[in-house]
Amino acid sequence: MSQTAPRAASPAAPAETLLASFAQAGYAKAEPAILQPAEPFLDLSGEDIRKSLYLTTDAGGEELCLRPDLTIPVARDYLASPIAGKPAGFCYLGPVFRYRGQRPNEFLQAGVESFGRTDRAAADAEMLALGLEALAAFGVSEIDVRTGDVALFAALIDALALAPSWKRRLVKDFNRKTSLAQDLERLTLSTDTARKDYEGVLAALAGSDRKAAHALVTDLMSIAGATQVGGRSVAEIADRFLEQSTLTSGTLPKDIRVLIERFLTITGEPDEALAELRTLAADAKLDLNAAIDQFESRIGFMAARGIELSRTRFATSFGRGVDYYTGFEFELHRRGNGVEPLVAGGRYDNLMSRLGASTPIPAVGFSIWMEALTRFAAAPAGSPR
Template sequence: MTQSPSPTLPGSRAQTLASAESLVSAYEKAGYTRAHPGILQLAEPFLDLSGEDIRARMFLTSGRSGEELCLRPDFTIPVSRDYLTSEVAGRPHGYCYLGPVFRDRGALPGEFLQAGIESFGRSDKAAADAETLALGLEATAHFGMDTPDIRMGDVGLFVAMVRALDLAPAWKQRLIKDFSRKASLAQDLDRLSLATANGRPDYQGVLAALTGSDPKAAHALITDLLSIAGISAVGGRSIGEIADRFLEQSALDASATLPPYTRSLIERFFSISSDPLEASATMRSLAHDAGIVLTPTLDLFDARNAEIARRGIDLKRITFSSSFGRGMDYYTGFVFELRDGTGEEPLVAGGRYDDLLTRLGAPEPIPAVGFSVWIERLAGGAS
């Protein structure tokens, strides 16, 4: 439940809570329903769907029946799950929230306050994205910061480009998965390039035999071999997880190839950094030169830019970077962060996550976009 300011709190803390309550009340007046997800959550959705950074910082415990639980590290997944069990599931509906989240942050407090919104089911994606950015800017203005730095990216553009490339499906999936992990993505490109230059590894025959075989049979074979070898777990991974990882590697190694031109194209894409209008022109030129089709994704990008401008936000204020992503695995399109120009951490951050609801059990895809506000950072407290 959301906490109200208490007379026993220090003055600055009470003022921060009062300001946060005022912000979320404004979101309610704008049509967003107040959400109150539980603090104690099932851990599995966060472990499966969040990024590495969140997974490494979660506070975990176990229930009496052995189920793994956690203190909520984020609001997006709990609010999404509550939406899916509500009477409005599948229909356009927006939620706002305010409350503590919990992450291990070393010397910083493990409990901190977040506000935010989540918007579900809107088919007018460009308008919904622009509204989300505008409401995020209202949060910084509410705390006295009228012109924060705006960083913007679009995961969907990288996904569209990779899907248009002449790469094996396993490698397309791997590159997309590692988009927000820049070190891993660079390693992927190096590995593909080296495989192209050096040829297949000596054990390629074994890997090729597994690739294309029945997935269940291949998984059973690997788990049996690991059991015979006396291997039960490595690095916290179960035999089943080790088998999954090995089969993934077999698919990757069996199809490893990256012509220099393709790598150059990817690196050219990642070098794009400018305001959104200039970036759109650069990306259209890149797609034309490479003979790949990015038109639908770029059309959505341009429509979003028009909606942002229509809301009075100067596009020249925005720094768009094609390589910019966020640490959550579930983002699928538009992403953004608002910063104060000096801090290394965002004050407001979010984006579009259209695939998350189906991964949480929705029978059909449901568009979704939202953001979180770090209240103490905006109020000038610990980050």
């Protein structure tokens, strides 16, 4: 089913030492099953992961997959445990499986996940600090720290006078820059200049009862014999089709598009970005205080953790392409290493509810890409190479 990632001896000792340091910081070792239900990954992860899954079906017809990532498996085990809902932290080291073309499709991933902490800004800063400490443990220096916060974009969109369907679409497409740009373009075009062959059908659905329209679309797809397309069920596809029907009507005033584009150009050191965000909110007369205050609080905790803010880059447009992120996001790169991060993570407060939790549970974490890290690492002093 897959190629096997190299299991070189050189990173083993440093990786185990890394896990020991996470344990000392209060993170218990997690070892979730390799075979996982496919539905959470198909429903909650980004397109890149969906397209790279190794899928199978058990005797009962349930679709399963080799875990492509460890965040969702660790979260599922936590929710099934007696401590679900209580503050808890976990670390891990193990193989994950994704189709990656000519590269090994089985490779090691390490990381940390923190659940249930309500001091969100402090927990965010701790994740970033632990990620930086992980690179230091492997002797990696000259690091680019790239950060963003999807909660700021969500707060901006929520404050604007837009149809609910457009708000959902823009926030969902935040991590897909091409889709977001297309959304903004389509919003500012009249329906006469963007007409499709089936737009009349969409317009008719837009004015009908949503429950009845959903049943009609679902029945039509079932009659056509469709069960799943691209990992999505008939019901999910019907939902997206009906959402599309509402997106064909209405246009976006030019001043709102200019405001969104101005927001997405804010970048620089965190303190500089903070000042620009407050200026934008004041100029636009928008109440973004809660999201901006959370950003400012995180900056303070980052500084308290010894993170050099002058070497940290923040961009309002930064996103990681993972659908379940809801707030702080970050990547740590070896300087000059292009787009491939060594460490990456962020906040995903809505994931637990979508995995079945009866009440919201805050969550934040990061993954360490051992394959990339060991290419650049200098083994810590005293460790075998």
